[in-house]
Amino acid sequence: xxxxxxxxxxxxxxxxxxxxxxxxxxxxxxxxxxxxxxxxxxxxxxxxxxxxxxxxxxxxxxxxxxxxxxxxxxxxxxxxxxxxxxxxxxxxxxxxxxxxxxxxxxxxxxxxxxxxxxxxxxxxxxxxxxxxxxxxxxxxxxxxxxxxxxxxxxxxxxxxxxxxxxxxxxxxxxxxxxxxxxxxxxxxxxxxxxxxxxxxxxxxxxxxxxxxxxxxxxxxxxxxx
Amino acid sequence: xxxxxxxxxxxxxxxxxxxxxxxxxxxxxxxxxxxxxxxxxxxxxxxxxxxxxxxxxxxxxxxxxxxxxxxxxxxxxxxxxxxxxxxxxxxxxxxxxxxxxxxxxxxxxxxxxxxxxxxxxxxxxxxxxxxxxxxxxxxxxxxxxxxxxxx
Numbered sequence: 001x002x003x004x005x006x007x008x009x010x011x012x013x014x015x016x017x018x019x020x021x022x023x024x025x026x027x028x029x030x031x032x033x034x035x036x037x038x039x040x041x042x043x044x045x046x047x048x049x050x051x052x053x054x055x056x057x058x059x060x061x062x063x064x065x066x067x068x069x070x071x072x073x074x075x076x077x078x079x080x081x082x083x084x085x086x087x088x089x090x091x092x093x094x095x096x097x098x099x100x101x102x103x104x105x106x107x108x109x110x111x112x113x114x115x116x117x118x119x120x121x122x123x124x125x126x127x128x129x130x131x132x133x134x135x136x137x138x139x140x141x142x143x144x145x146x147x148x149x150x151x152x153x154x155x156x157x158x159x160x161x162x163x164x165x166x167x168x169x170x171x172x173x174x175x176x177x178x179x180x181x182x183x184x185x186x187x188x189x190x191x192x193x194x195x196x197x198x199x200x201x202x203x204x205x206x207x208x209x210x211x212x213x214x215x216x217x218x219x220x221x222x223x224x225x
Numbered sequence: 226x227x228x229x230x231x232x233x234x235x236x237x238x239x240x241x242x243x244x245x246x247x248x249x250x251x252x253x254x255x256x257x258x259x260x261x262x263x264x265x266x267x268x269x270x271x272x273x274x275x276x277x278x279x280x281x282x283x284x285x286x287x288x289x290x291x292x293x294x295x296x297x298x299x300x301x302x303x304x305x306x307x308x309x310x311x312x313x314x315x316x317x318x319x320x321x322x323x324x325x326x327x328x329x330x331x332x333x334x335x336x337x338x339x340x341x342x343x344x345x346x347x348x349x350x351x352x353x354x355x356x357x358x359x360x361x362x363x364x365x366x367x368x369x370x371x372x373x374x375x376x
Binding site for chain 2 (some may be wrong): 038039040042043046047050079092094121130142143145146
C-alpha cells in the first residue's frame with residue numbers, strides 16, 4: 001500500500017473505518033501552514049490552534065516539501081512524517097511560490113489527495129483561476145480570519161462523511177454550497193445550489209462552475225454566473 | 226470600584242477612538258478574539274513582532290533609496306511585506322500607505338516613492354505609539370485588578 005500514513009482523511013484504498021475517524025477528534029486535524037511572513041505565520045498558527053487543529057508552520061515551499069517527505073530531488077515519501085490533513089500556503093513567496101508548491105503536491109501520487117488552500121493578499125481573478133485549475137481546494141484573501149478557518153474545517157468534516165467509496169476528485173465546491181448559511185459573511189451570495197449529481201464529478205477543476213463561490217466578500221468571480 | 230472602572234472606561238474609549246480614526250481595523254479585533262487564557266499575551270506578541278519586522282523593512286527601504294540606482298524590485302518586495310504584515314494586524318493606515326507606495330513604485334517615480342516612504346513611516350510610528358499606549362492602559366488595568374486577574 002503505497003499511500004499510508006501521510007494523510008489521514010484522504011486514503012481511499014485503505015478501508016479504514018473512516019466514519020469513526022470523523023473530526024469528533026478535531027485534534028487529529030493536522031495542518032501544514034506555509035508562509036514566508038513571520039507575522040502571518042504567527043497569526044495563521046494561532047487561528048488554526050484556536051480552531052483545534054494541530055499546526056506545523058514552515059517558512060517556504062521547500063521546507064514544506066521536505067516536511068512532506070517530498071524533497072525536490074528525492075521523491076520518496078517518508079512514512080514517519082506526521083500525517084497532514086491539509087496544507088495552507090501563501091501564494092507570494094520568494095523562491096518557490098505557493099502555486100508552484102501546489103503543483104508539486106498535486107503531481108505527487110502520494111500527496112495529491114491532501115487538500116491545498118491558497119492564501120493571497122491579492123484578489124486577482126486569474127490567480128484564483130489558475131490555482132483552482134491546478135487543484136487547490138480554496139483561495140482565501142488575506143488577512144485570514146477565524147471564519148475562513150472555520151469554513152475550511154467544515155469542508156473536511158463534510159468530505160469525510162460524504163466520501164464513502166467516492167474516488168478521488170471530490171467536488172468540494174458542491175459541498176461548500178451547503179455551508180453558505182453558516183458563513184458569517186454571506187452578503188450577495190452568488191451560489192446557485194447545484195444538484196447532487198455534481199457531487200460525483202471527478203474533476204476538481206471546474207472553474208466555470210458557479211457553485212463554489214461561497215465567500216463572496218473574498219472573491220470577485222461574478223463573470224461565470 | 227472607581228479605581229478599576231475608570232481605567233477600563235478609558236481603555237474602551239481609547240480603543241474605540243483608534244478604530245474610529247481608522248488607525249485600526251477589524252483585523253485587530255480578530256487578533257483580540259485569538260487571545261484567551263491559554264494564550265493571554267497573543268495580541269502584544271503579534272504586534273511586537275509587527276513592530277520588529279516593520280522597523281527592519283523601513284530600514285531596508287532607507288538603504289535602497291540611498292543607492293545611486295534605486296532597485297525598484299527590492300522596494301516593491303519590501304513594501305509588499307510591510308503591506309502584508311500591517312494588514313494582518315489591522316494597522317489600516319499603514320496598509321493603505323503601502324498600497325499608495327506600491328503604485329509609485331510601479332511608476333518608478335523616485336520622488337513619489339520618497340514621499341510615500343515618508344507617509345508610511347509617519348503612519349507606522351503613529352500606530353506604534355497608539356498601540357503602545359493601548360497596551361499600557363491594559364497593563365494598568367491588570368495591575369489594578371490585582372493577582373486575581375489571569376496573566
